[in-house]
Amino acid sequence: MTTITATPTRIVPAGERDLHNRTSVVQTVQNTLTMAYRGLVKIRRTPEQLIDVTVQPIIFTLMFAYIFGGAIAGGVQDYLPALIPGILVQTVITTSVVTGVQLREDMDKGVFDRFRSLPIARIAPLSGALLADTLRYAIATTITFVVGFLMGYHPAGGVGSIVLAGLLVIASAWAISWIFAFFGVIARTASSVQGISMLVLFPLTFLSNAYVPVDSLPGPLAWFASVNPISHLVTAVRELANNGVWGTDAWLSLLGAAVIVAIFAPLTVRAYMRKA
């Protein structure tokens, strides 16, 4: 600070400032966008964060197709229309765990104290993080579809339906990320968030119709797989991508997503505000 040259501008005294104790909706949106921008800059600075949404869909798609394809569908090509939607849902939903883990890491850092000392919308660091993560879901969705196409997957639904299927998965993952954000806010360490989340996700994604036909499962498992919301989402994506049909399962998936947000958004926000 030997370099200080000009005298800093005169500071406006407290009494002459226009002060308000509430943050407006406009400011909340602006703050959220800025925090989302921060999330994107962080991704650009640490691209290794994107491994789970880039490398993972490629490896999973290749592995599952060539390992299970022959056994389940009698060939890789015949398995792809069932597999790609399943892999897509699993990958993107698994990605939403990162939201909770990163939120926990962020809240433990010194920079969070600064956010809390700024006159910004309290919710912005949370809402910004959730918003920035939709980019991760979009990347995972695109890569999974592209790998599928390269392997010879020709969905009959057409481009519009594929895009719609992708958006449905992204919206669902965003909804589910509220659950992990909740764990992120209440958990003590980032690794425990990762642990708890995987414990919930693994049974949920595998006990579904994502990889195998439900009727191949034993009784109780078949029942669980048929009511599992993940199964409905997978079915919805299959119908959209393969047949171009927006069916009951798509509506059910959207409803499920809405219910999750309705329950977990207030819970998360309340837990978060108590700490923020």
Added chain:
Amino acid sequence: MTTTSPATRVASGTLAVRAEGLVKTFGDNRAVDGVDLNVESGTVYGVLGPNGAGKTTTINMLATLMRPDGGRAEIFGHDVVREPNVVRQLIGVTGQFASVDETLSATENLVIFGRLLGLSRTDAKKKSVDLLERFGLTEAARRPLKKFSGGMRRRLDLAASLIAQPPLIFLDEPTTGLDPRTRGQMWDTIRELVASGSTVLLTTQYLDEADQLADRIAVIDHGRVVAEGTSDDLKASVGTSSLILRLADLADGADALRAIEQVLGVRATLSPEATRITAPMADADRVADLLITLREAGIHLTEMSVQKPTLDEVFLTITGAPATADADSEQKTEALA
């Protein structure tokens, strides 16, 4: 929602900080146990105390980062619990640990904080360029913070607190862990802040730092303010510096003590190994007379130094117990050769 109620406008001349009986407990530990503070606008106020005395907790409550369990606090007349967002518009906080984003560059950090504070993209960029230049960080602007030194990080942290040009700035141990040169630079910056109209509340473990910067000082220990006043008040209560002499010939001990009593009019003490004499130094001018007397008497010295009162002595005098932390041990030998 953005309307200004009449209550949020304050007459100038209000205290920048007014805290009454602030209390914060963590389990059984009363970290802050009834702290009162009054800080006049446009001054530097030092909160002096060892580690664990409650300094950071006090700042956290004043800066709306923690909710007080008891008492009340106002920033420029705005209650920290009832009007937290107004208070946040009036303060800048620089914590003990850098509160900036490690993975981002200095510019990115400042731009994001600027945007959050409502600046447009262009203004935020301009502001960050200005601040980085002012704090001598321009060359490092694009580097990620992981490669920053401790001093650079502190400077960036302070720069981030100044984006909104808040009238009150909290500095929690701004120079702890900095080398003497960087510390001097930080002191200059703090003086400039006050010159531009800011009020600064800083915490420190160093009496010397409080002495250099603060108009008034509160000494805090075990969550309580144990002494408050100007630096002169505080020093008067602590006592004076001591003169330390090391003799070339141990046999001169008794003669040297006699000479000191004659010239300085105080009773000096001889260390057990009889090599070191410690005398309270009330009047620095007469030390020259003493040295001349010693030379004329043929008493040779190997070393002469002056020891300032240390934080330990402040505590000893004020609380009757040594300071609880070991952090001030590095202060003990601030000897002048």
